Amino acid sequence: MSGVPLVLGGVALLSAVSLVRNGSAVRLRPTWVTAAYPRWVDRSRQVWLREVAPNLYVGGYQAVVVSDWDLVVSVGDDSTWVREEVAEQGVRHLSYPVEDEAPVPHRVFDAVVPEILEALPGEVLVHCTYGLSRSVSVAYAVLRVHGLCHAEAIRCVRGSSDFPWPAALTSAQEWAEGCGS
Numbered sequence: 001m002s003g004v005p006l007v008l009g010g011v012a013l014l015s016a017v018s019l020v021r022n023g024s025a026v027r028l029r030p031t032w033v034t035a036a037y038p039r040w041v042d043r044s045r046q047v048w049l050r051e052v053a054p055n056l057y058v059g060g061y062q063a064v065v066v067s068d069w070d071l072v073v074s075v076g077d078d079s080t081w082v083r084e085e086v087a088e089q090g091v092r093h094l095s096y097p098v099e100d101e102a103p104v105p106h107r108v109f110d111a112v113v114p115e116i117l118e119a120l121p122g123e124v125l126v127h128c129t130y131g132l133s134r135s136v137s138v139a140y141a142v143l144r145v146h147g148l149c150h151a152e153a154i155r156c157v158r159g160s161s162d163f164p165w166p167a168a169l170t171s172a173q174e175w176a177e178g179c180g181s
Helices: 061-065 080-089 106-119 134-145 150-157 166-178
Strands: 017-022 025-030 039-042 049-053 056-059 071-074 092-095 124-127
Touching: 039 056, 049 134, 049 150, 056 061, 056 134, 061 080, 061 124, 071 080, 071 106, 080 092, 092 106, 106 124, 106 134, 106 166, 124 134, 134 150, 134 166, 150 166
Parallel strands: 056 124, 071 092, 071 124
Antiparallel strands: 017 025, 039 049, 049 056
16 A cells, blocks of 8 residues: 555655554554654754654754744753743743653653644654653654554664663553553
């Protein structure tokens, strides 16, 4: 099957899909993930910004100044600097403080994933301190809600082979699987 677009927040992610049979279940598998993502924007320390799907970015806290974001989601230490910077830009900002290397609580995914989906196709930044674990886990959950399997979502969000931290990833994977993804 081809020519069937998968849409994330009003943005068509692909022009072709393939059918994947898993036992008796049949689902559409996006083909855009194989080589297109992540797209690196800035690898400097504390920015570590990359696009993981069209208009969905993960990064460190300093990534808030890189673009004109439509939504900034903070899932790390909620610093005064970030709050002031985002307020100065007039950008919508959601803050969910989560301790580094800790599991991201399911209530955070419940709250933030719908907000991200609603904000797309505008530019959305999900950030934590370095953009390596908590923010990556939230982006992973968004991609899983849209039908990507675990391996595809990981390939899109990974910035290095060691991240996200296992606790954050496990909580995101459990949440996504509980949503039927």
